[in-house]
Amino acid sequence: MSAPAIAAVVIGRNEGERLIRCLRSLQGQVQQLIYVDSGSTDGSAAAARDLGAKVVDLDLSRPFTAARARNAGLAALSSRIELVQFADGDCELDPGWISAAADFMQTHPRAAAVCGRRRERFPEASVYNRLCDAEWNTPVGEATACGGDAMMRVAAVYTAGGYREGLIAGEEPELCLRLRRAGWQVWRLDAEMTLHDAQMLRFGQWWNRSRRAGHAFAEGAALHGAGPERHWVAETRRALAWGAVLPAAIAAAGLASPYLLLAALIYPAQVLRLSRRMGTEQALFSVLGKFAEATGALEFYWRRWRGTARGILEYK
Template sequence: MRQVIMIDAVVIGRNEGVRLVACLESLKGRVRRIIYVDSGSTDGSVATAGTLGAEIVELDRTLPFTAARARNTGLKLLGEDSEFVQLVDGDCAIRDGWIDAAREYLMAHPRTAVVCGRRRERYPDTSLYNALIDAEWDTPVGAAKACGGDALMRMSALREVGFYRDDLIAGEEPELCVRLRHAGWNIWRLDEEMTWHDANITRFGQWWRRTRRAGFAFAEGAALHGAPPERHWVKETRRALAWGLVLPALIFLGAMITPAMLVLLMIYPAQVLRLSRRSGLVPAVFSVIGKFAEGWGVLEYGLTRLRGKNSGIIEYK
């Protein structure tokens, strides 16, 4: 007799509009329960989710919103009989066949806590930024260190490590995966289509804020798990600091004494040319520009720590 596996879904969102409709519709008939956790939407998302049959939770608006807090709220509503949970961001839609493939893998590999697949941008041709993000989602197949916001997870593993850290404003999945791997669990990237994602980034400012948030996440992740042997996001933090803050600061300070020091700025186009051999010219240009945004995010994290305050979410939509 075939074992019945209870699969539920937790969807989080904030002002996702029609994207949320697509997300919830993609889960219908594929999971037992759909819990939608809303982080202060003002666009009617809560009412929309209700009409589509989701169980709705609205987060207390007097406390800081984070994706981790929203996911934990939904996860803690699931009962002990919930074995697997599909985590989905409200701007994503599940692809046909994904949940079946992910469930089969988890059933066959009892020490795997998380399986993820290929997340694709729904409209990569709409903007250069969407195309860059689509390439970013193309991660290697096989054993992985981390997943993203969409993944099928084993509830017993999540309970063992205490779920997400509520206070992280970004990078919550990689941090969770660090703790899962330390507890002896595996993370696996399947060669399967998983979700459509709608980044909807059409302006440079949106891309800059998203990249700045990544820098903040790098610094916070390194502060939490940067010690050997994990060295979580230490290299990424150092690169952001070196290329985005320290090097330009030293060049401009030196130029105040010797203007000829400005010639050292040529190291940036040289870096673009070096990276372009591997990734192409446009991704290389944005990789180098992105270090300035990431560096700003690292600095922002450091200032937040010095002030002893929690940072608010960095939104880009």
């Protein structure tokens, strides 16, 4: 089989040195290198041009989303491109990933997207970076979704209609759901793919990221929850149950009798239960994260009722 034409679409906003590392890791590995900039003010666009990337500057008059940026990158691809490697600007590609992913795509014609192991560059820098590193360690094999770093078959993405631009998060799982409904496959390979620099050092950053996840859960369930996949219905229900309904019920019961506030012990009990499976650190933040996720989900419902959309929610 002849080698497929491969491009890379990198998206970013004020990523600085991280973007330079990302683009350099792709030089010489792809036939077309595109960088989509979402209003950076740190010279990212100029640096990308100096490294030989074609730069697409998003229109400042419309809200930025990663989905919109990836679609803009797709639109800039040459017609001969068959495979596209998507990457976030804070990631560095492993030297062997492009060839490994392309080989898999050639031998698996129904594969629309493949991803590998994303790792945190500095997991020791904070508990929040360690949590990210654990989150990236998804099961190997056929999967339901990929993340922002993935190689995709251009024809499959176009057939599915591309990314849903209005989503502020969760755009990859939503696209993967539509791809799978169309008969395509998504795979997680047992191969190193990217080094990611979350640079998440403060509790507030982690809270905003978890809040964004809750918003994505609720919006994803609103879009596709009625389908056979029950897309993110369980995740939304867990967030609302543990992060909103149960605390409200305990507080209301405490008004009747202070002794009923002891029901709040269900939270440390849940941490202990989960720690047997995922360790104490992950269990603690999994339970805490439900409060942030519930906040994000409730914000989605509030805005939907009012007929307004939320802009991008950044944590860096």
